[in-house]
Amino acid sequence: MGNFAFDKELAKRLLAEFTGTAIVLTLGCCFAKGGGGYDTRHIQSSLTWGLAYLTAIQIFAMLSGAHLNPAVSGTATIVGIMEWQMMLWYMLAQLLGAMAGIALTFAVLQSSKSLCLSGTDVKLHVMSIELLATFFLLLAYCAAWDTRSEGAYETLSLRIGFIFTGLSFATYPTTGCHLNFFRTFAAAVVNGSWGIIWPYLVAHAAAAAAAGCIWRFLFAEEAPEPMA
Amino acid sequence: MGNFAFDKELAKRLLAEFTGTAIVLTLGCCFAKGGGGYDTRHIQSSLTWGLAYLTAIQIFAMLSGAHLNPAVSGTATIVGIMEWQMMLWYMLAQLLGAMAGIALTFAVLQSSKSLCLSGTDVKLHVMSIELLATFFLLLAYCAAWDTRSEGAYETLSLRIGFIFTGLSFATYPTTGCHLNFFRTFAAAVVNGSWGIIWPYLVAHAAAAAAAGCIWRFLFAEEAPEPMA
Amino acid sequence: MGNFAFDKELAKRLLAEFTGTAIVLTLGCCFAKGGGGYDTRHIQSSLTWGLAYLTAIQIFAMLSGAHLNPAVSGTATIVGIMEWQMMLWYMLAQLLGAMAGIALTFAVLQSSKSLCLSGTDVKLHVMSIELLATFFLLLAYCAAWDTRSEGAYETLSLRIGFIFTGLSFATYPTTGCHLNFFRTFAAAVVNGSWGIIWPYLVAHAAAAAAAGCIWRFLFAEEAPEPMA
Amino acid sequence: MGNFAFDKELAKRLLAEFTGTAIVLTLGCCFAKGGGGYDTRHIQSSLTWGLAYLTAIQIFAMLSGAHLNPAVSGTATIVGIMEWQMMLWYMLAQLLGAMAGIALTFAVLQSSKSLCLSGTDVKLHVMSIELLATFFLLLAYCAAWDTRSEGAYETLSLRIGFIFTGLSFATYPTTGCHLNFFRTFAAAVVNGSWGIIWPYLVAHAAAAAAAGCIWRFLFAEEAPEPMA
Numbered sequence: 001m002g003n004f005a006f007d008k009e010l011a012k013r014l015l016a017e018f019t020g021t022a023i024v025l026t027l028g029c030c031f032a033k034g035g036g037g038y039d040t041r042h043i044q045s046s047l048t049w050g051l052a053y054l055t056a057i058q059i060f061a062m063l064s065g066a067h068l069n070p071a072v073s074g075t076a077t078i079v080g081i082m083e084w085q086m087m088l089w090y091m092l093a094q095l096l097g098a099m100a101g102i103a104l105t106f107a108v109l110q111s112s113k114s115l116c117l118s119g120t121d122v123k124l125h126v127m128s129i130e131l132l133a134t135f136f137l138l139l140a141y142c143a144a145w146d147t148r149s150e151g152a153y154e155t156l157s158l159r160i161g162f163i164f165t166g167l168s169f170a171t172y173p174t175t176g177c178h179l180n181f182f183r184t185f186a187a188a189v190v191n192g193s194w195g196i197i198w199p200y201l202v203a204h205a206a207a208a209a210a211a212g213c214i215w216r217f218l219f220a221e222e223a224p225e226p227m228a
Numbered sequence: 229m230g231n232f233a234f235d236k237e238l239a240k241r242l243l244a245e246f247t248g249t250a251i252v253l254t255l256g257c258c259f260a261k262g263g264g265g266y267d268t269r270h271i272q273s274s275l276t277w278g279l280a281y282l283t284a285i286q287i288f289a290m291l292s293g294a295h296l297n298p299a300v301s302g303t304a305t306i307v308g309i310m311e312w313q314m315m316l317w318y319m320l321a322q323l324l325g326a327m328a329g330i331a332l333t334f335a336v337l338q339s340s341k342s343l344c345l346s347g348t349d350v351k352l353h354v355m356s357i358e359l360l361a362t363f364f365l366l367l368a369y370c371a372a373w374d375t376r377s378e379g380a381y382e383t384l385s386l387r388i389g390f391i392f393t394g395l396s397f398a399t400y401p402t403t404g405c406h407l408n409f410f411r412t413f414a415a416a417v418v419n420g421s422w423g424i425i426w427p428y429l430v431a432h433a434a435a436a437a438a439a440g441c442i443w444r445f446l447f448a449e450e451a452p453e454p455m456a
Numbered sequence: 457m458g459n460f461a462f463d464k465e466l467a468k469r470l471l472a473e474f475t476g477t478a479i480v481l482t483l484g485c486c487f488a489k490g491g492g493g494y495d496t497r498h499i500q501s502s503l504t505w506g507l508a509y510l511t512a513i514q515i516f517a518m519l520s521g522a523h524l525n526p527a528v529s530g531t532a533t534i535v536g537i538m539e540w541q542m543m544l545w546y547m548l549a550q551l552l553g554a555m556a557g558i559a560l561t562f563a564v565l566q567s568s569k570s571l572c573l574s575g576t577d578v579k580l581h582v583m584s585i586e587l588l589a590t591f592f593l594l595l596a597y598c599a600a601w602d603t604r605s606e607g608a609y610e611t612l613s614l615r616i617g618f619i620f621t622g623l624s625f626a627t628y629p630t631t632g633c634h635l636n637f638f639r640t641f642a643a644a645v646v647n648g649s650w651g652i653i654w655p656y657l658v659a660h661a662a663a664a665a666a667a668g669c670i671w672r673f674l675f676a677e678e679a680p681e682p683m684a
Numbered sequence: 685m686g687n688f689a690f691d692k693e694l695a696k697r698l699l700a701e702f703t704g705t706a707i708v709l710t711l712g713c714c715f716a717k718g719g720g721g722y723d724t725r726h727i728q729s730s731l732t733w734g735l736a737y738l739t740a741i742q743i744f745a746m747l748s749g750a751h752l753n754p755a756v757s758g759t760a761t762i763v764g765i766m767e768w769q770m771m772l773w774y775m776l777a778q779l780l781g782a783m784a785g786i787a788l789t790f791a792v793l794q795s796s797k798s799l800c801l802s803g804t805d806v807k808l809h810v811m812s813i814e815l816l817a818t819f820f821l822l823l824a825y826c827a828a829w830d831t832r833s834e835g836a837y838e839t840l841s842l843r844i845g846f847i848f849t850g851l852s853f854a855t856y857p858t859t860g861c862h863l864n865f866f867r868t869f870a871a872a873v874v875n876g877s878w879g880i881i882w883p884y885l886v887a888h889a890a891a892a893a894a895a896g897c898i899w900r901f902l903f904a905e906e907a908p909e910p911m912a
Contacts, residue, residue, distance in 0.1 A: 012902065012903060015902060015903075016903070019823075023820055023823075026816060027817075027820070027850065027851070027854045028854070042272065043271065043272060043275075043727065044726065044727060044853060047727075047849075047850070047853055048850060048853040048854050050850075051846055051847065051849060051850020051851075051853060052850055052854065054843070054846055054847060054850060055820055055824060055847045055850055055851070058824050058827060058828075058843050058847060059820075059823045059824050059826075059827045060827070061827075062827060062830060062832045062833055063827075063903060104816070107812075108809050108812040108813055108816070109809060109813075125336050125337060128335075128336040129336055129337075132254060132332070132336070133255075136251055136255070136283055136287075139247075139251075139287045140283060140286050140287050142287075143286060143287045143288070143289075143290060143291075144286070146290060148290045149290055149382075154382070154833075154838070154839055155382055155383050155386065155611075155839050155842075155843075157843055158383075158386060158839065158842060158843060158846065159282070159286050159383075159385055159386060161846065161850075162279055162282055162386065162389065163279065163282060163283045163286060165275075165279060166255065166275070166276060166278075166279020166280055166282060166283055166389075167255070167279075167283070169272060169275055169276040169279060170255045170256070170276050170280065218240070218243060219240060219243075219244070219291055270500065271499065271500060271503075353564050353565060356563075356564040357564055357565075360482060360560070360564070361483075364479055364483070364511055364515075367515045368511060368514050368515050370515075371514060371515045371516070371517075371518060371519075372514070374518060376518045377518055377610075382610070383610055383611050383614065383839075386611075386614060387510070387514050387611075387613060387614060390507055390510055390614065390617065391507065391510060391511045391514060393503075393507060394483065394503070394504060394506075394507020394508055394510060394511055394617075395483070395507075395511070397500060397503055397504040397507060398483045398484070398504050398508065446468070446471060447468060447471075447472070447519060498728065499727065499728060499731075581792050581793060584791075584792040585792055585793075588710060588788070588792070589711075592707055592711070592739055592743075595743045596739060596742050596743050598743075599742060599743045599744070599745075599746060599747075600742070602746060604746045605746055605838075610838065611838055611839050611842065614839075614842060615738070615742050615839075615841060615842060618735055618738055618842065618845065619735065619738060619739045619742060621731075621735060622711065622731070622732060622734075622735020622736055622738060622739055622845075623711070623735075623739065625728060625731055625732040625735060626711045626712070626732050626736065674696070674699060675696060675699075675700070675747055
């Protein structure tokens with residue numbers, strides 16, 4: 001694995017990714033069960049998920065970069081600020097964090113009824129919309145990582161949180177605005193709805209590839225250096 | 229064209245304007261079809277459009293300044309931070325981006341029913357309100373560009389995004405809060421409602437002229453230097 | 457008037473206060489007529505007024521400090537960052553701006569029906585609540601002006617805008633959340649409801665005196681220097 | 685008490701904690717009585733409490749750090765940035781501030797009907813959810829205090845305010861989202877509902893212990909120095 005070693009610093013990063021993803025899943029997917037009709041649910045859910053990301057990014061941005069999402073780690077690897085071995089470790093920590101978040105909520109609420117329910121039938125245009133929204137989110141991460149905005153991390157949590165909220169306002173009625181494969185996976189595990197997995201996986205993978213390549217080859221100023 | 233040349237840096241800027249305008253149009257105009265009654269639609273639409281600008285400005289502010297709006301580029305030219313040739317290139321990129329955003333959404337949703345619908349009859353006071361709101365938005369850009377706030381770009385996306393949301397809260401019931409001629413043009417193309425074009429065009433052009441002149445001759449500290 | 461002179465710099469400041477107050481009144485008081493029942497009106501009105509202040513502060517903070525409110529200028533004079541002559545000029549510009557904002561809206565909407573309506577009967581506890589909310593708002597300005605937060609002006613518009621929104625969420629049902637005497641005066645002029653004037657005037661004056669004195673004598677680090 | 689002395693600087697800090705906690709309780713707990721059904725109450729209450737913290741943190745962050753919450757002071761002591769004697773003084777000031785906030789509101793509104801009402805029955809899973817949400821909030825404070833984010837205080841009020849709002853969006857329907865023992869105590873005093881005290885006290889104390897220990901022993905970069 002070359003100059004890549006599992007040390008205390010990496011352990012801290014992975015613990016941050018694990019805990020951060022668990023926080024997002026717990027807050028967003030599992031507590032967001034407020035009553036009310038469709039209208040306020042749309043507004044409330046978009047704000048809840050966006051502010052859940054805001055919370056986790058505020059806590060963990062300085063420790064691990066607060067990816068909290070396999071598509072974000074994938075894009076970071078493509079644009080060249082992350083080694084592929086660390087990407088795999090990050091994804092593993094995120095997957096375990098997502099599972100821990102669900103397990104915790106299940107233990108606390110003692111009910112899985114409509115937990116993390118994915119609201120819509122899956123059709124081709126659902127996949128397209130999820131792809132576009134994830135692509136826009138990943139471009140926002142690319143801009144934040146760019147060497148030209150180096151140092152501007154103080155308000156990263158506010159910006160990503162409200163961008164997520166905005167994407168959810170626009171796409172929630174059609175796709176539920178997942179934008180994170182492990183959130184989809186969590187919904188599938190809890191509701192046994194495995195049919196929803198593939199469209200989201202394809203959409204998120206394609207969005208990560210597209211955003212990473214477009215930023216690296218069209219928008220980046222110079223070749224960035226690996227983070228490790 | 230004097231010292232103005234089409235080079236790689238300009239191509240990057242134009243691609244940024246193109247993609248950014250497409251993102252705003254796709255998120256704001258075309259996905260914002262949430263159900264519900266008039267009340268929540270007003271709140272939801274204002275937040276969706278404002279956060280769509282937030283998203284695109286977060287991504288592209290460092291690449292092209294994220295004008296995304298012909299009135300913004302026009303005002304920039306009047307206050308003296310942009311050459312007129314570049315203004316024309318920016319406007320062309322924005323127009324193509326707006327068309328691409330609609331085409332993409334049309335392809336994805338496979339329905340143009342009430343897509344980008346402009347909600348109101350066009351009367352004289354609609355034009356006046358759109359003029360005022362656009363004028364206020366352009367003054368906010370002028371303040372952000374001013375030499376006295378140089379460097380304060382980290383939170384530009386948050387500030388412009390929430391200003392757009394605020395203007396939309398105030399003016400959405402009357403005018404739909406376009407503030408961007410290519411968004412009006414998009415609505416006209418999709419719905420064949422060409423009658424709405426002229427009042428918005430006049431309002432936006434007048435607002436750009438007024439904001440640019442007022443900032444340049446009344447508020448600016450010193451003669452700014454061209455950006456190119 | 458000692459070392460105080462009416463020069464070009466002061467004219468620029470007064471024009472900024474005039475225009476800024478007009479923008480706030482136009483956006484907040486006069487456009488905020490969205491339909492819907494009481495619930496959404498409460499949320500929408502609080503966001504509209506808060507984001508109206510955000511807009512005007514983003515534009516004019518660098519030019520005049522964006523007081524836009526006689527209580528803010530009064531408090532600034534008490535804590536010692538403003539000369540009393542300039543305070544009077546600022547208040548005059550704000551009053552004219554408020555009147556211009558109403559006149560403009562009246563001309564545009566061609567209807568004064570329920571324009572700037574003050575929603576409640578005036579009782580003693582209404583005055584108390586308005587006094588408390590204005591006091592909290594003015595303390596936030598004092599903290600922003602304090603020498604210890606010097607330079608932190610980039611996000612001033614976001615912070616004051618959302619503080620105004622929060623105060624309005626808490627107090628709108630009781631008092632309409634004016635917090636600005638010229639907004640009260642505007643409502644009285646348009647609706648002929650002069651009975652509402654005095655409680656608000658007393659509340660705002662008392663809040664300015666209390667906030668200014670508490671900050672200057674209890675919380676300030678050292679004697680600040682006049683701004684002029 | 686070693687090098688710890690009650691001086692003017694400490695008096696200023698305690699006055700700030702006292703006033704700040706009173707402001708939060710007055711704005712959040714006691715004014716938040718807007719009408720309307722359950723749906724908008726959920727959204728409105730979450731925004732009101734979050735923006736109440738935003739207001740108080742904007743005012744007092746530079747004076748006392750704006751803890752405003754015994755769990756925050758407890759966590760600060762565990763992570764090592766506060767001496768335990770000062771923690772006790774802070775908690776006393778916060779308790780008196782919370783009582784003053786209620787007394788003030790009671791005097792102003794002249795009605796304690798459903799004042800600060802705690803919305804739900806207390807069950808084991810309510811305690812668990814309150815523990816988790818408080819734990820997440822305290823981690824956000826730990827990250828803000830960390831030496832690696834030193835200096836990034838300008839937007840602290842915005843970040844904590846919106847994190848509180850997000851936690852409330854997620855947990856309000858179940859627990860009322862207290863996250864602050866003196867807010868619970870206030871509700872108990874006003875409504876005589878002493879049965880709600882213990883679950884919240886246990887949840888907040890456990891969250892403070894967990895967040896403090898996890899940050900200090902797992903995430904902190906180096907041994908921080910005491911603040912005094």
